[in-house]
Amino acid sequence: MTPNNISFDDFKNEVLNDYKLAVLSRECSILGRREVLMGKGAFGIFGDGKELPQIAMAKAFKNGDFRSGYYRDQTFMMAIGVLTAQQIFASTYGDTNIENNPESAGRQMNNHFSTHSLDEHGQWNNLTEQKNSVSDISCTAGQMPRLVGLAQASKIYRNHEGLKDFTKFSINGNEIAWGTIGNASTSEGHFFEAVNAAGVLQIPMIISIWDDEYGISVPAKYQTTKESISEILTGFQRTKEKDGFEILKVKGYDYPALIETYLKAEKIAREEHVPVIIHVTDLMQFTGHSTSGSHERYKSPKRLAYEKTIDCNTRMREWILGFEVKDDSGQTLRFVDDESELEAIEKEAKAEAKQAKKDAWNAFKKPLAAEEKEVKGIVNKIIKESKNAVFIKKLMAEFNDSMDVHAKPNLVFARKVYRYIADEDVSHKQDLKDFIVRTTNKYKTLYGTHLFNETEKSAVKIAEVKPTYDDDAPEVDARTILRDNFDYIFKTHPEVLIFGEDVGFIGDVNQGLEGLQKKYGELRVSDTGIREATIAGQGIGMAMRGLRPIAEIQYLDYILYALQILSDDLATLHYRSVGRQMAPLIIRTRGHRLEGIWHSGSPMNGINNLLKGVCVLVPRNMMKAAGFYNTLLESNDPAVVIENLNGYRLKEKKPNNFGAFKTPIGVVETLVEGTDITVLSYGSTLKLVSEAAKELKQFGISCEVIDAQSIQPFDIQHDLVKSIAKTNRLAIIDEDYSGGASAYLLDEILVKQDAYRYLDSKPLIIAANDHRAAYGTDGDYFSNPSTEDVFEKIYGLMHEVDPVKYPKVF
Numbered sequence: 001m002t003p004n005n006i007s008f009d010d011f012k013n014e015v016l017n018d019y020k021l022a023v024l025s026r027e028c029s030i031l032g033r034r035e036v037l038m039g040k041g042a043f044g045i046f047g048d049g050k051e052l053p054q055i056a057m058a059k060a061f062k063n064g065d066f067r068s069g070y071y072r073d074q075t076f077m078m079a080i081g082v083l084t085a086q087q088i089f090a091s092t093y094g095d096t097n098i099e100n101n102p103e104s105a106g107r108q109m110n111n112h113f114s115t116h117s118l119d120e121h122g123q124w125n126n127l128t129e130q131k132n133s134v135s136d137i138s139c140t141a142g143q144m145p146r147l148v149g150l151a152q153a154s155k156i157y158r159n160h161e162g163l164k165d166f167t168k169f170s171i172n173g174n175e176i177a178w179g180t181i182g183n184a185s186t187s188e189g190h191f192f193e194a195v196n197a198a199g200v201l202q203i204p205m206i207i208s209i210w211d212d213e214y215g216i217s218v219p220a221k222y223q224t225t226k227e228s229i230s231e232i233l234t235g236f237q238r239t240k241e242k243d244g245f246e247i248l249k250v251k252g253y254d255y256p257a258l259i260e261t262y263l264k265a266e267k268i269a270r271e272e273h274v275p276v277i278i279h280v281t282d283l284m285q286f287t288g289h290s291t292s293g294s295h296e297r298y299k300s301p302k303r304l305a306y307e308k309t310i311d312c313n314t315r316m317r318e319w320i321l322g323f324e325v326k327d328d329s330g331q332t333l334r335f336v337d338d339e340s341e342l343e344a345i346e347k348e349a350k351a352e353a354k355q356a357k358k359d360a361w362n363a364f365k366k367p368l369a370a371e372e373k374e375v376k377g378i379v380n381k382i383i384k385e386s387k388n389a390v391f392i393k394k395l396m397a398e399f400n401d402s403m404d405v406h407a408k409p410n411l412v413f414a415r416k417v418y419r420y421i422a423d424e425d426v427s428h429k430q431d432l433k434d435f436i437v438r439t440t441n442k443y444k445t446l447y448g449t450h451l452f453n454e455t456e457k458s459a460v461k462i463a464e465v466k467p468t469y470d471d472d473a474p475e476v477d478a479r480t481i482l483r484d485n486f487d488y489i490f491k492t493h494p495e496v497l498i499f500g501e502d503v504g505f506i507g508d509v510n511q512g513l514e515g516l517q518k519k520y521g522e523l524r525v526s527d528t529g530i531r532e533a534t535i536a537g538q539g540i541g542m543a544m545r546g547l548r549p550i551a552e553i554q555y556l557d558y559i560l561y562a563l564q565i566l567s568d569d570l571a572t573l574h575y576r577s578v579g580r581q582m583a584p585l586i587i588r589t590r591g592h593r594l595e596g597i598w599h600s601g602s603p604m605n606g607i608n609n610l611l612k613g614v615c616v617l618v619p620r621n622m623m624k625a626a627g628f629y630n631t632l633l634e635s636n637d638p639a640v641v642i643e644n645l646n647g648y649r650l651k652e653k654k655p656n657n658f659g660a661f662k663t664p665i666g667v668v669e670t671l672v673e674g675t676d677i678t679v680l681s682y683g684s685t686l687k688l689v690s691e692a693a694k695e696l697k698q699f700g701i702s703c704e705v706i707d708a709q710s711i712q713p714f715d716i717q718h719d720l721v722k723s724i725a726k727t728n729r730l731a732i733i734d735e736d737y738s739g740g741a742s743a744y745l746l747d748e749i750l751v752k753q754d755a756y757r758y759l760d761s762k763p764l765i766i767a768a769n770d771h772r773a774a775y776g777t778d779g780d781y782f783s784n785p786s787t788e789d790v791f792e793k794i795y796g797l798m799h800e801v802d803p804v805k806y807p808k809v810f
């Protein structure tokens with residue numbers, strides 16, 4: 001490395017500061033592990049053995065850039081100035097105070113790093129003025145799909161004229177998305193899918209692979225062909241003729257080479273928007289994988305001895321001691337005169353780590369100790385008066401013996417004591433009750449908020465706007481309603497873009513985007529490869545950078561390829577970052593009954609269950625679907641919108657307020673009023689249900705037909721219980737398997753809305769068969785609920801109620 005633009009003294013200071021940081025970070029790992037083993041944290045995973053490459057990466061990381069990495073990156077986070085030693089300990093203790101533990105306030109395991117993209121009111125910070133990191137997830141390679149979107153956002157901002165005012169998010173698309181991943185995690189499909197996507201898209205992404213030749217106990221020979229990820233990726237290397245990646249390889253203990261490599265990579269990615277892979281080899285683990293085990297168990301003495309020889313901190317120390325250059329006058333310049341200078345730095349760094357540990361523990365303990373003191377004080381007074389003092393004293397003795405400093409033991413103690421005084425008239429009873437209620441609420445809030453958006457941008461707060469129609473409004477192909485509405489959206493929202501398989505050139509497989517690529521350009525309406533996980537990832541990453549992506553999954557049945565990332569990343573993002581990050585992504589897909597095992601599925605509860613934190617919307621027609629898109633673009637909640645696969649060519653009346661009409665979220669719609677039975681359904685099945693309701697009417701049965709519309713959130717106004725209070729009966733008709741969405745809906749209605757008390761008959765569930773729907777033309781009829789099934793089952797129920805009025809049909 002030639003420090004050509006700084007003085008030797010500045011260079012020396014930088015080197016010695018870097019060394020100090022490496023030692024400090026190492027010491028935090030060592031002490032952090034010890035804290036967990038002493039029982040002061042539940043789990044610990046640290047970044048020891050990988051300090052130097054992270055310091056080098058930090059030198060190339062600029063304001064506006066984004067990191068999408070994993071649990072090893074503590075030194076990097078410290079080096080860019082967004083993580084302190086004290087915060088490393090706070091996260092290890094699981095401190096719930098966001099000031100002490102800004103990563104996740106105790107929601108995530110330690111070293112799951114994060115910065116804040118949003119302020120405490122849910123408003124975007126200026127991301128170009130800060131260094132950004134997505135809140136990490138534990139799932140190996142789970143950081144890769146979104147990395148594609150984070151990098152692609154720069155390309156969009158650089159090339160899309162309409163976004164020049166989006167100055168909080170980008171300065172001419174100069175920002176790089178930096179991925180980090182362990183060598184073993186590159187075995188995951190997500191890694192290869194993301195690499196291929198980035199190569200195709202040519203986006204400013206730099207992936208660092210921290211290679212310590214292990215994935216917990218499993219060595220490289222079981223992980224990677226040829227035991228070298230850069231070797232097997234060579235086909236991705238760009239050439240003069242063809243775009244691809246720049247692939248660089250560097251040893252993780254070679255400080256000057258690391259800096260040179262990172263600055264080179266940065267230049268390529270930032271200026272040319274070309275993706276780069278840096279394979280950082282010869283790394284090691286100093287304290288082993290995590291506190292769950294010790295690496296002495298599975299690494300041979302030879303390997304352990306070898307690891308000592310490649311310890312990057314030791315190597316840097318040696319390099320510093322051996323470094324000499326001559327200045328212009330021929331004088332020899334050194335970083336240090338002798339080893340004692342380094343020993344002083346080491347001593348200082350270790351003392352800093354120790355103090356940080358102490359400060360973090362004290363800050364963590366303070367409120368808990370105060371709560372402990374308070375509850376003990378109250379109970380000591382109660383003991384003086386209670387008839388059950390003997391029992392309470394026993395509880396107090398046990399509580400005094402406990403070393404556990406958390407909220408749980410305080411509350412367990414308080415709640416157990418309260419049982420003994422529940423029917424007594426002791427003077428401090430109310431104090432104990434207040435303590436229990438206040439403390440429970442406090443921690444429920446600390447651990448339970450922000451699953452969904454809690455600001456005015458919450459999806460459920462966006463008011464309904466009905467479609468309006470000209471007097472002579474024509475009936476048109478339903479797909480054109482979507483198309484015309486999307487047209488309006490693209491015209492008025494420069495930040496909206498849509499992408500997916502067959503979305504661009506042909507305007508989606510059902511022509512809901514017909515002509516829009518031509519009108520709005522390839523950047524905004526684009527085709528992607530067949531790679532659902534990274535289509536979702538593109539959406540997540542771009543939404544995290546202020547764009548409003550609509551990621552299309554061609555068929556609902558194929559959402560399973562993306563479901564892991566939607567579940568682990570998208571659905572948890574707002575919660576795990578305590579509302580300091582969001583990805584208001586819209587997933588557009590289409591499903592339910594068509595034909596064949598993979599084009600007729602409706603695994604609604606599978607999806608719904610795995611996507612808590614994402615709105616799951618099931619519009620019954622395209623006007624409703626278009627209305628959902630309009631609502632969602634006003635909101636900051638993420639959503640999956642499932643259009644009806646068999647509804648595009650049906651006729652719907654053409655509204656005249658495209659872009660303005662909004663379908664409410666979390667609200668059911670009563671389609672037919674009735675008195676005998678409440679019939680709930682959603683999506684394409686509603687057509688059959690409405691038909692059956694008409695037929696039942698002819699036989700004297702009055703159905704109240706309700707469209708769920710929004711599976712999650714469901715019926716926040718509790719209209720179902722109101723309907724059942726009137727009809728006293730409930731039928732749910734569902735294309736999901738029995739025990740699927742219908743079981744969820746029953747729980748929502750009977751348990752959460754207390755509708756059980758109005759029921760005069762057993763709830764009727766008409767669901768699909770447990771096998772997937774067969775392809776043959778009759779497959780649907782014999783696999784899914786049919787109009788006749790609905791008629792007969794509801795009629796049968798009414799026969800049980802009044803056999804005279806409704807004589808048996810079968």
Ligand SMILES: Cc1ncc(C[n+]2csc(CCOP(=O)(O)OP(=O)(O)O)c2C)c(N)n1
Nearest residue numbers: 072138139140182183184185212214215216
């Ligand atoms: C999808 C998934 N599978 C398994 C795990 C458990 N796990 C956590 S870390 C790890 C090894 C990762 O090794 P590597 O990618 O080389 O990173 P390193 O820890 O060595 O830095 C495994 C198997 C996980 N977190 N996620």
Ligand SMILES: [Mg+2]
Nearest residue numbers: 182183212214
């Ligand atoms: Mg590894």
